[in-house]
Amino acid sequence: MKKSIIVLLAISAFYFQGCDDFPDGPAVSLLSKTERVANDWVVSEALNEGTNVSDNYENYELNLTEGGLASLTAKYSLLGISYDYTTAGTWEFVSNEEKISFDFDNNLADGVYEILRLKDDEMWLKEDAGTLELHFVPR
Numbered sequence: 794m795k796k797s798i799i800v801l802l803a804i805s806a807f808y809f810q811g812c813d814d815f816p817d818g819p820a821v822s823l824l825s826k827t828e829r830v831a832n833d834w835v836v837s838e839a840l841n842e843g844t845n846v847s848d849n850y851e852n853y854e855l856n857l858t859e860g861g862l863a864s865l866t867a868k869y870s871l872l873g874i875s876y877d878y879t880t881a882g883t884w885e886f887v888s889n890e891e892k893i894s895f896d897f898d899n900n901l902a903d904g905v906y907e908i909l910r911l912k913d914d915e916m917w918l919k920e921d922a923g924t925l926e927l928h929f930v931p932r
Contacts, residue, residue, distance in 0.1 A: 826890055829911050831859040834929035842924045854932060857884055863895055865902050892921060 834857065836850040852868035863884040868877050882897030887905065894905045906918035909926070916929040 824913055826886065826911060827859050829913050830857050830884070830893065830916065832857060832913075832916075833932040834916060835932045836927055837930045838928040840926040840928075846925075850927065855929065861885055863897065865895075865897060893918065 834855040836847065836853050838845065839847045839850040854866040856864045856866075861883050862881070864879060864881045866877060866879045868875065870876070880897040880899040880902050882895060882902070884893055884895050886892070887894045890908075892905055892907050896903055905921040906927075907921055908917070909919055910917035910928075914931055917926065918929070919926045
């Protein structure tokens with residue numbers, strides 16, 4: 794009987810540790826938030842005030858490591874010439890791990906985003922002080 798109670802308590806503790814408070818889920822995950830953030834991400838959908846602006850972000854790649862390193866690459870064309878723009882930096886959770894903050898070498902790429910959804914194969918972020926919502930999937 795004691796073993797059953799101990800096992801039940803251990804499972805309960807594990808279950809509540811894996812619960813998230815993100816508006817769009819998931820409710821439970823076996824991976825830590827850091828493990829889910831660490832990935833090579835591309836933008837699958839971008840919304841600005843509900844309007845689809847994905848075309849503006851189709852060539853963006855965001856690489857995040859478990860150690861807190863980040864790199865952002867944007868590929869674009871201007872006047873028929875192709876450019877690759879890359880900036881390196883760091884990321885960290887803020888506001889009780891409900892938001893993620895990026896600090897890049899190029900300060901124009903810096904920002905704080907509310908985490909709407911965080912799974913190992915999806916990450917949805919919304920600008921903390923703006924209207925842009927980015928939905929990422931692994932590259």
